[in-house]
Amino acid sequence: MKILTVADIQELIQVIGLENFFKRVITALEEDFGRWSEFILSPRHGTYYPDGVIELMPCADRQHYAFKYVNGYPGNPLKGKLNVVAIGVLSDADSGYPLMISEMTLLTAFRTAATGVLAAKYLAREDAKTLAIIGTGAQAEFQVLAFAGFFPLEEIRFFDSDPQAMVKFSRNLAEQKFRLIPCDSIVEAVRDADIVITATAAKKRQSLFEIEDIAPGAYILAMGGDSPGKTELSAEFLKQVRLVVEYKPQSLVEGEVQQCEADLIYAELWELVCKNKPGRRNNREITLFDSVGFALEDYSILRVVYELAKEYQLGTESDLIPELNDPKNLFGLLNL
Incomplete structure (x- = not known):
């Protein structure tokens, strides 16, 4: 069984490049959302604690079974720890044998950004040039660079309640071609933006902006809301946009839609990918992708990474599974 560490993922990105990796992941996501009916799907299983949540996210088809262990602890950064950490497993469905255990803290950031771009392919204007991001924490740079690889972005406006997070964000993206514009408020950041990303971590109900703050034709990616009782936009706001989950x-x-009735939702993402429903209807419509992260996305990136790890001979083979001459003689391994 192959084990991929953080160092292995770092090496993989160095070998194939950030933009190429995003393209591989987005292509895989589109392929897998496009064969939605082939998967065994279920909501993730969450165990909730006062300070956060620990979740298991399974997804399977006839070839592979995958799952991710992931947490969400918004208070962790104040303790010097990540808000989100994860590991993933990809298994062979024919034998049930695990093929790979991988770090998924980095990979979760990649697949979350890639999924937002996939949705934007159907919901955003192709000529989008200005992106606003609210929240410049651990996932912010992944989001911006994923979108910059697929849209002609010229200007990135950003705001965070933590000034140090904004400094970090500026430093990490200082060498990019687009202009970075720090803002003093959320409303300043989102005004006239073609793409708006909300990536806050506070575990509470919020209303970051109102519909009048958003330009006609904008695409909104709400990816910060990810647990019961945690939202970034009001129910009234959701009623005024084309809403996809x-x-x-x-x-x-x-x-975000935990505040609403199901019939307010226009479509699930797979319906746009499979052409069952059209995406954006015109250049003035405001569209919103309510992204909470789904196990199919983990399946997609795990299969991509497994293929690349074999191609570039990355990772370590480990004997976590017993190899026996007689499969019925497990006790014989003890050599007593």
């Missing part, structure tokens, strides 16, 4: 049974529990 990943998987209704999960989104209605922990997405």
Whole structure:
């Protein structure tokens, strides 16, 4: 069985490049959302604690079974720890044998950004040039660079309640071609933006902006809301946009749409990918993708990474699974 560490993912990105990796992941996501009916799907299983949540996210088809262990602890950064950490497993469905255990803290950031771009392919204007991001924490740079690889972005406006997070964000993206514009408020950042990303971590109900703050034709990616009782936009705001989610049974529990009735949702993302429903209808419509993260996305990136790890001979083979001459003689391994 292959084990991929953080160092292995770092090496992989160095070898193939950040933009190429995003393209591989987005292509895989589109392929997998495009064969939605082939998957065995379920909402993630969450165990909630006062300070956060620990979740298991399974997804399977006839070839592979995948799952991710992931947490969400908004208070962790104040303790010097990450808000989100994760590990993932990809297994062979024919034998049930695990093929790979991988770090997924980095990979979760990649696949979350890639999914937002995939939705934007159907919901954003192709000529989008200005992106606003609210929240410049651990996932912010991934989001911006993923979008910059697929849209002609010229200007990035950003705001965070933590000034140091804004400094970090500016430093990490200082060498990019687009202009970085720090803002003093959320409203200043989102005004006239073509793409708006909300990436806050506070575990509470919020209303970051109102519909009059958003330009006609904007695409909004709400990816910060990810648990019951945590939202970034008001129910009234959601009624005034074209609303798309990943998987209704999960989104209605922990997405922005937990505040709404199911019939307010226009579509699940797979319906746009499969052409069952059209995406954006015109250049003035405001569209919103309520992204909470779904196990199919983990499946997609795990299969991509497994293929690349074999191609570039990355990772370590480990004997976590016993190899026996007689499969019935497990006790013989003890050599007693």
